[in-house]
Amino acid sequence: MPQDPSAHAADPFGWTAAALETRRAAGLLRTLVPRPADSPLLDLAGNDYLGLSRHPEVVSAAADAARHWGAGAGGSRLVTGSTELHARLERELAAFCGFEAALVLSSGYAANLAAVTALTNAPGGGGLLVSDAYNHASLIDGCRLSRARTAVAAHADPEAVAKELEGHTDDGPALVVTDSVFSVDGDAAPLAELATVCAAAGAGLLVDDAHGLGVLGDGGRGAPYAAGLAGSTGTVVTATLSKSLGSQGGAVLGPAHVIAHLVNTARTFIFDTGLAPAAAGAALGALRLLRREPERAARTRAVATELHARLTAAGLDATRPDAAVVSVRAPSPQAAVRWAADCRAAGLHVGCFRPPSVPDGVSRLRLTARGDLSASVLARAADTVIATAPTTAA
Secondary structure, three states, X not given: OOXXXXXXXXXXXXHHHHHHHHHHHOOOOOOOOOOOOOOOOEEEOOOOOOOOOOOHHHHHHHHHHHHHHOOOOOOEHHHHHOOHHHHHHHHHHHHHHOOOEEEEEOOHHHHHHHHHHHOOOOOOOOOEEEEEOOOOHHHHHHHHHOOOEEEEEOOOOHHXXXXXXXXXXXXXXXXXXXXXXXXXXXXXXXXXXXXHHHHHHOOEEEEEOOOOOOOOOHHHOOHHHHOOOOOOOOEEEEEEOOOOOOOOOEEEEEOHHHHXXXXXXXXXXXXXXXXXXXXXXXXXXXXXXXXXXOHHHHHHHHHHHHHHHHHHHOOOOEOOOOOOEEEEEOOOHHHHHHHHHHHHHOOEEEEEEOOOOOOXXXXXXXXXXXXXXXXXXXXXXXXXXXXXXXXXXX
16 A cells, blocks of 8 residues: 655654664664763773873874864865875884885775775776675675675685685686674684685785784784785785774775775775874874884783683683683673673673674673783773673573
């Protein structure tokens, strides 16, 4: 039966209220909870892995950049938005991670969209993307926006990737796309094995190192560096400046000709305003601090390992961390929500992941280790998670 066109005349967006009610009834409604600058909560929910977002040196670098360059970049990078500060950040980031060149964008999300779409949009089409089943939403969206055929490979399975590449008979480029460290459980991708598979098939490897930069590799140089892929002509890396570097923005690193290709073709670079100078300055300040104090990366990994040991010793089902993320399984979505709320009431902020945000359908708490946590604070955090753990699935 045709709908009455007048039904939506008063409020053409009225359907969104019904959609919200459906989400609320399913226990899936998301809401914004603004935090005060002086929150009393111990934060193990964010991604400030090195504890640098409030470091005086990093904050001072942000303030100095804003005073010198202004509050905003003033335009897209190809018009007026590229400053000497952006260029310095790109040079030093590329050198630190062991790549020939880098390109800074306004977010890690934008960096992934730029890299995935630009590196499969070759003349003549026919490209193939092979994407890990547990990849981040930004990589998935990049695959959707590209013109390439996308195959989803089993999680962290080089053999599954090889099979998908074997079936690629078109003339277009093939690109394997993976997180270096997966954000939900914190497990690492087998990058060296994937690189071998890609080399045998003539495919490129794109690694999102959002959760590896600053934590893995020599002095925090990242998972690709640790896997021996730094400077590889067949590897391109994306990263965010908002996690270990405590700032905002994203970057793509790789061979100079690849970076030049992105400058000329990546829509999320060409048509977006350049990264704000304060964010670029903070990221550069954090990068220089990490270079001077490389032990921060090892400390973060040690905190994650100790946190995992304490939780598993208490009988909780926690994933062994390959980087800084420790995931603790909950018996149900409802139990996970209550567990996170009980932690918060006890002074600890933790992440809560439940379907449909988790691809395996398993609800869990996600704790992110921070390299600036003292032994006593770490113990308090672990004790809080243990004390509030649910005893039933109800």
